[in-house]
Amino acid sequence: MELRDMEIFLTLAEELHFGRTAERLRVSPARITQAIKKQERQIGAPLFERTNRTVRLTPLGRQLRDDLWPVYTGLRDGMRRAKLAAQGITAVLRVGMLPFNVHDLRPYWDTFRTRHPQWRLRIQQASFVDPFAGLRRGDLDVLVCWLPVEEPDLTVGPVLFTDPRVLAVAADHELTRRIAISLDTLADFQHADTPARPDYWFDGYIPPHTRSGRRIERGPVVRNADEVLTLASTGELVNVFPAHMRRYWNRPDIAYLPISDVDALPYALVWRTETENDLVRALARVAADLGTLAA
Secondary structure (H helix, E strand, O other): OOHHHHHHHHHHHHHHHHHHHHHHHHOOOHHHHHHHHHHHHHHOOOOOEEEOOOOOOOOOHHHHHHHHHHHHHHHHHHHHHHHHOOOOEEEEEEEEEOOOOOHHHHHHHHHHHOOOEEEEEEEEEOOOOOOOOOHOOOOOOOOEOOOOOHHHHHHHHEEEEEOOOEEEEEEOOOOOOOOOOOOHHHHHHOOEEEEOOOOOHHHHHOEEEOOOOOEEOEEEOOOHHHHHHHHHHHHOOOOOEOOOHHHOOOOEEEEEEEEEOOOEEEEEEEEEHHHHHHHHHHHHHHHHHHHHOOO
16 A cells, blocks of 8 residues: 555544545545545455445454554654755654644744754644644644643643634624623524533633623534634624634634633643653743743
């Protein structure tokens, strides 16, 4: 099996959805289907059970996933290291971003690169679905995410910035007639939910109750900000976001309203404790030296 075919199989084994797999790998769904059918013909048995609604690994598929993963990661990492060595780069620090304000954090990135020209800094958007999976799989070295993070295998580093929270609503929503929104108002409307995340962590982002005890209802399950904003633009829900969304996701069909009585959201560096290394410590040192950026 070639490296690309391994990648297709392992990505589908993770996503369990042909469309999301194709989007993630930037190929057509037909390419994913063809690759999986070819693999199943070569092996002589199904790797996935498919229905109109679900995709699941067969027992054989689970066995192949477990056997292939260390082989694939070893080959991928070996090729990456060889390419970097040819360029004089000795290591790469992979930073996942849950917020969208990569440009605002340039002082950290630029200082790290100036101090450590032998290392490459790779910054990528991370998913808020199962947010710590990338650290635990080894796909990321550091994650920038909101607090609190109370995971026994993760270390919380310096806070990079804090951001006020705003409410995203349809541009013609009734709430746009108000100057500001109170937390208690949120209980009158439905909000997005997301799968596979710690409850306490998501509650830190959107409180489950208002100060008066009213429940803040969570409704449609979403997987990314695009889905949230699409549902908000049609009036199906409203949703809390950090205030930098007003600059980075400015849309004519969305209004961002300030929330008057909720604390700013802190974002910090987080990494897996047992994989901490010189690169992770170097970025944490940069963050500590520069301090928390002003909002």
